[in-house]
Amino acid sequence: MLFHPKMSAALTRIAAVRSVEADDAGSLVARKIRTDCPEGMVRVVAELNSPITTLSGQAAAVLLKVKIEAFGGRTEARWRNRLQALVPIEALDTLAADPLLKYLRLPLHPSKLQVTSEGVARTGADRWVSLPAYRSGSAGKICVLDVGFMGYQALLGTELPSKVTARSFRADGDIAAGEDHGLACAEIVHDMAPDAALWLVNFDTDVEEGEAVDWIVQQGIQVISYSLGWYNAGAGDGTGPICADVEFAAAQNILWASAAGNDAISHWEGNFVDPEGDGWLNFSGSNRYLEFHVPAFEEVDVSLNWKDWGTWNGWDYSGTDQDYDLYLYLKQGSSYVLVDSSTNIQKGGGQWPTEDIYGWYTDHDATWAVSIQRVSSTKSVPLEMFIEGNDTAIQYAVAAHSIAVPADSDSAIAVGATDWEDDSYHYYSSQGPTWDGRIKPDLTAPSGVSTATYGHWNFYGTSASAPHVAGGCGLYRGRTPFTASQVRTLLQNRAVDLGPAGKDNLFGYGRLNLK
Amino acid sequence: MKTRIMILAAALFFAAAVSAEAGFHIGLTGAYIRPLDKNQGGAPAYGLSVGLDLASNLSLDVSVLRYESAVTASTDGLSAGQLAVIPLEIGVDARFPFGDGKLAAWAGVAGGYALPQFTYDSTAASAWNAIGFTVVEKVRSGPCLGVMGGLEYALSSTSVLRLEVRYRLMKASGSWSMADRTGGLTQSGTLDNLNLDTLTLGLAVRIGL
Known part of the structure; x- marks a missing residue:
């Protein structure tokens, strides 16, 4: 030629x-x-x-x-x-x-640059691609329940299935909601279980989430991927309105893969210690301030609760009569300047034992501090605080009990974060046990993975881990005849045990393993 | 049940043999089987028979046949794989000669037991096996009943060629299971009302002994 x-x-x-x-x-x-x-x-x-x-x-x-x-x-x-x-x-x-x-x-043609999470190979999900379904009834149906799916349309047919069902339960009906967090999670779910049908559902409030879960149940969804956490929304013992949503879904045979939380270095707990009797909690010695560092423009949120929630009756707690208040300071030089406070009244009228301050930021990196004041108390109860916005470990951080709501629910598969490359524990991954003594998380899954939304090796957090487990659940539900509860057993039986032998409060049963 | 039927069939056959005036014959059959369940594919079948001439135009036969058909997966039925079936039957048929007697029409009924064996698709089984799952599907044996008829041509004084059409009714049940070898978890279920009905078009040679 x-x-x-x-x-x-x-x-x-x-x-x-x-x-x-x-x-x-x-x-x-x-x-x-x-x-x-x-x-x-x-x-x-x-x-x-x-x-x-x-x-x-x-x-x-x-x-x-x-x-x-x-x-x-x-x-x-x-x-x-x-x-x-x-x-x-x-x-x-x-x-x-x-x-x-x-x-x-010949004309040149563009290539669709597809990004696959490294967690797919790590967990063995790639070996399921050639597997025929066996008496599963239908392909998996997975819902990513999140705050926003900005730009999802652009990823249809590449990073997402060519067709998804999107539904917003926000008051404004905005599926994007200026957030792409849900989109990155959905990418991972699709990477793990490419033939599963995908639902993208967003909400903004606890009430909207309740409505969303009702609707999800009606859709016949088999798995929910949930990379969100709540503060001051439950006692940390598997009760509360958000955990109730999980239990409701689980009662309909829906598997709920829930991010364990990224709070191992952002969580404090302790009893009220006040040797001076001045009404202020001493975090250590005579120090009544707990400090933490926050980058510029990063929002500071602080949530305080104490373990006197009362009885959960299925829709509400009986409440507390122990009253503490929360104060937020900005450290300037060696002094603390009061910025905000939360002084809810707790007098036994069904009030929840919670205080929260949120939405503060500075235009420069800054050290912030919190203090806790006793208003009235008749007994000693553990106090617990979650801080958001810090870029390093908060002072006096306590990793134990840092599992986020609703990962503390017995019905949720709480998912911690391990590195996709070597299964090492990611320092921020929340740890158990729950406040009623159950070991959590249940599993870990890869984090620090690649997505088109966040880029190469850039999706960190238990938010990235939970969709891997949700995808794995989708594979089981879509390709095997095992029931939801059996799938949970399979996940724990097949997990690669990490850390101390058996289930532990860092890794649960171990890293997700599908092979 | 299965054993009783087989014993009864054998007893019937030998009782007839003892009292019969005429001799035995043997036969070889080649056939094409078309299962009536659309998920089972057509397949060649091979078989043999031993018969007893009860009268000049009446015979009693014990026959066995084997075929193996490819199965495509269905929701309520079998998964993809191979279904081998061996119907073991005893039947009576009557000849109706016409013309110079070399040609005859014949018709009969047969009953017996079908012995099916299902093998789950080997590629799929290997794939599941590779990640620690064992898939097993079984079909239990059960009674079968057939009506048949056709034409017979006398090749010689001791041998005939038979064209046969047979409709065989076979209903079976079975079971399936998927087991996780890593933790011993097993999910299983039953397969009810499996339709193994077939239509057979066959050619047989019978030789008198």
Whole structure:
């Protein structure tokens, strides 16, 4: 085969085959190399010697258009020095020899740059791709329940299934909600369980979440991926309104993979110690301030609760009559400047034992501090505080009991974070036990993985881990006949045990393993 | 039940043999089986028979046949795989000669027991096995009943060629299980009312002894 110096090798091959074989042989070759070949013509790009914006370029383009039409072809588009046209295969040689042309080639096509979480291979989910479903009834149905799915439409057919069901339970009905967190989670779910049907559901409040879960149950969803956590929304013993949503879903045989939380370095707990009797809690010695560092423009949220929630009756707690208040300070030099306080009244009228301050930030990196004041108390109860916004461990951090609500629910599969590459524990991953003494998390799964939304090796947190488990659950539910409770048993039986032998408060049963 | 039927069939056959005036014959059958369940594919079948001439135009036969059909998965039925079936039957048929006696029509009924064996698709089984799951599917044996008829042509004084069409009724049940070898967890279920009915088009040679 002779190569024309002004024609690409692929076009030369098409032209050569056409010249020595049957009329449609060139078309067949064109199809083989995935080239458009409508009406026996081939789509080409003719590169001119000069841009069309110049006089000579424009003249060349016009002349070339006439010549192509004379061959029975037609031009389709032009830009700068490139002219896109459909040309009969038998005219390729003649056209390439034309002095108006610099080069004749096939059009370039973009590639869809797909990103797959490294957790897929780590957990063995990739080995399920070739597995036929066995008496599962239907492909998995997985719902990502999150705060927002900004830009999900752009990822349909690549990072997400070509079709998803999206539904917002926000008051404003905005599925995007200015957040792409849910989108990154959905990507991982799809990476893990590519043939599972996907629902994207968002909400903003506890009430909206309740409505969303009701609707999810009606959809016949089998698995919920939940990379969210709540503070001051439950006693940390598996009770409370958010945990009730999980229990309701679990009662309908829905598996709920819940991020354990990223609070191992942002959590404090202790009893009220006040040797001076001044009404302020001493975190250590005589120090009544707990400090933490927050980067510029990072929002500071502080949530305090104490373990006197009363009895949970299925929709509310009986409440507390122990009263503490929370104070937030900005450290300036060696002094603390009061910024905000939370002084809810707790007098036994059903009030929850919670105080929270949120929404503060500075335009520079800063050290903040909190203090806790006793208003009235008749007994000693453990106090617990979660801080958000800190970039390093808070002072006096206590990792134990840092599991976020609703991962503390017995019905949730609480998922901690381990490194996708070596299964090492990620320092921030929340630890158990729960406040009623149960070991949590239940499993760990890869974190620090790649997604199109967050980039290469850039999705950290138990938020990244939970969708891996949700995807794994989707594989089991979509391809095996095992029930939801059996799938939980399978997950724990097959987990790669990490840390101390058996279930422990860092790794649970171990890292998700599907092989 | 199965044993009783087999004993009864054997007793019937030998009682007839003892009291019969004429001799025995043996036969070889080649056939094409078309299962009536759309998820089971057609398949060639091979079999043999031993018969007893009860009268000049009445015979009693014990026959065995084997076929193996490819199964595609269905929701309530079997998974993808191979279903081998061996119907073991005893039947009575009557000949109705016409013309010069070389050609005859014949018809009969048969009953017995079908012995099915299902093998789950080997590729799928290997794939599941590779990640620690064992899949087993079984079909239990059960009674079968058939009606048949056709034409018979006498090749010689001791041999005949038979064209046979047979409709065989076979209902079976079975079970399935998927077991996780890592933790011993097993999920299982039953397969009820499996339809193993078949239509057979066969050619048999019978040789008198």
